[in-house]
């Protein structure tokens with residue numbers, strides 16, 4: 214058992230924390246949010262320079278060979294500053310499909326592009342009635358000569374407004390809830406038949422609606438088994454969930470610190486409000502919830518690429534459920550303890566609270582994961 | 594003990610329901626159901642409809658336009674209003690400054706201000722809180738200095754709800770800096786058009802435009818705008834706190850939201866079947882309903898007690914219970930409503946001020962779900978935070 218970071222990992226953390234502390238204040242973030250892309254192109258380039266885009270890929274493929282712990286370090290750091298850049302969707306989710314299912318040719322074509330920051334990816338899965346279920350897919354992929362024709366509508370594609378390419382789930386066989394018959398396809402945002410409409414999300418990021426109307430895809434754009442892609446989707450989503458859990462810990466830590474700082478400086482009734490025991494206990498509960506979440510983020514990271522799919526899934530359900538619940542408690546307390554100031558758009562704590570809420574809604578809220586874990590027989 | 598309403602009370606309830614059904618424009622009702630903001634025009638029109646019927650301010654003294662209903666009928670009325678739902682008349686006028694003027698104002702003030710509140714000819718806002726005076730309201734620093742027939746007011750108010758539409762603001766100001774802090778406060782009515790008043794919007798985290806900062810610089814307020822006596826303002830403000838008891842828990846509103854959650858959870862799918870059939874979701878919803886039922890009964894006990902023994906108008910710890918549980922339940926229901934939307938909680942529909950004119954993505958009803966959840970965090974902060982309410986109960990009831 215060992216929960217310490219290696220020297221390289223510590224170096225990565227320090228380097229990234231320093232960059233973000235210097236360059237990613239809340240005001241800078243606001244400016245990035247208001248830019249046409251909705252994130253900082255300059256920071257994006259910096260991340261590429263630092264090797265963050267190449268992080269999880271094998272060295273043989275031109276990557277850095279980092280694992281889930283490195284991913285966790287980066288995601289948590291991004292959570293602490295509410296970074297807006299589409300790193301997770303590009304490198305962890307999009308990159309996950311490439312890593313786990315890409316052929317040698319696909320890897321050679323895509324990884325250098327991702328690593329350099331030239332390519333931004335997004336995952337187009339959600340449909341009108343899929344909610345959080347990965348097996349519910351109504352979009353279709355029909356064979357067309359050597360390639361495919363994709364049709365359907367994908368909703369709330371996170372970071373979809375700026376993505377260059379989308380990993381799209383589509384049904385190659387079976388009916389809309391079947392586990393079999395789901396394929397994963399890489400679709401160019403500018404391919405004929407693709408229409409996208411970008412919009413902001415509650416947490417100040419961007420998403421898109423994506424319509425596919427007989428989009429022609431060639432055989433090289435299929436990832437994994439076109440008839441049986443669901444396990445691939447699960448594997449990639451689990452890695453994404455692990456990263457989201459880490460981001461959430463960064464978000465919670467920031468809220469918890471902002472709140473404690475505020476309790477020390479805000480005075481009412483002639484004393485710092487932190488002198489009131491009712492608030493002290495609430496701050497302690499926030500701290501405890503954050504630490505419990507950190508433990509679960511570690512579990513998620515260590516299990517994220519486990520080959521045993523059932524154990525992996527159980528751990529990730531547990532982590533996402535616990536972090537969703539704790540995140541809500543920490544967020545609601547953070548707002549409450551700030552009083553009126555917490556309600557404003559101007560002050561950072563509300564932005565953290567909103568991001569936390571949206572993390573819970575992404576890839577299954579805590580109820581969803583509790584339900585799945587219960588169906589699987591629980592943990593112990 | 595008897596839970597049931599009398600035959601006459603049921604007939605009254607039906608009359609109230611029918612009135613809302615026949616008179617509230619469907620478009621306004623739809624906005625309320627979706628959690629969308631109601632603009633001042635809709636507000637004014639509806640307020641006038643209610644006033645024309647004589648229902649603008651049921652709890653006011655009859656001579657000023659009240660209905661003379663007993664507490665039970667007032668309760669039924671409010672419950673039906675929230676459940677329909679119909680907009681509640683602007684609280685700042687009808688529930689806050691109105692009763693204070695009616696109780697402590699002079700004859701000229703009553704004759705002038707009260708009718709204009711009933712028709713919303715005057716839109717009032719509440720100027721109590723300041724940057725340094727929130728929970729500790731009595732430490733407020735905005736000062737007023739007597740200068741002949743005027744008070745000269747300097748200072749800053751904040752969190753002032755809907756001040757951007759307001760014609761008047763009722764303010765607590767410090768007139769005697771040397772007295773004990775509660776003793777040097779005066780209650781002033783200030784015309785928002787007076788030179789020296791500047792309103793700056795504060796955008797809330799959900800993107801809403803409902804609160805403001807109000808800066809007062811050498812604002813000349815005629816001395817006749819003083820309510821009651823100088824340096825007695827704190828007493829009048831406290832009278833207010835205990836005054837509005839039946840509205841505070843918002844039981845009707847939560848019932849309406851629960852009905853809405855049921856309706857929409859039947860339209861959203863989870864695992865290929867309606868979400869409402871999902872045991873986890875259903876049980877969570879029912880748990881909130883149980884809490885709400887308990888609160889409804891608690892509220893009815895308070896109402897029935899007031900009806901029998903009369904309400905003293907003094908602050909009363911029962912208000913604190915209603916406020917704490919009522920706000921927690923409102924917050925729980927807005928969270929549930931957001932949960933119904935699943936991934937469709939995420940798209941953000943910006944304010945019109947930001948030039949947003951595109952339709953929401955996903956189902957239309959999802960657009961305001963997350964913003965309502967965010968926005969409703971306020972209900973445990975304002976009007977005396979839930980921590981302050983707990984302090985009141987600890988002290989006043991438990992003797993701790």
Ligand SMILES: Cc1cc2nc3c(=O)[nH]c(=O)nc-3n(C[C@H](O)[C@H](O)[C@H](O)COP(=O)(O)OP(=O)(O)OC[C@H]3O[C@@H](n4cnc5c(N)ncnc54)[C@H](O)[C@@H]3O)c2cc1C
Nearest residue numbers: 549550552553719721722727728752754971975976978980
């Ligand atoms: C949306 C919104 C609308 C509002 N509208 C109006 C309006 O129209 N007019 C107006 O005058 N005001 C308005 N308010 C102000 C509101 O009444 C204050 O926000 C409230 O009184 C709390 O004050 P504060 O924000 O300064 O927080 P603080 O008083 O600084 O409180 C911060 C935290 O400390 C806690 N706390 C403070 N003292 C104690 C204690 N003794 N023991 C335990 N905990 C304590 C509080 O509960 C809170 O959690 C509004 C507020 C909001 C959020």
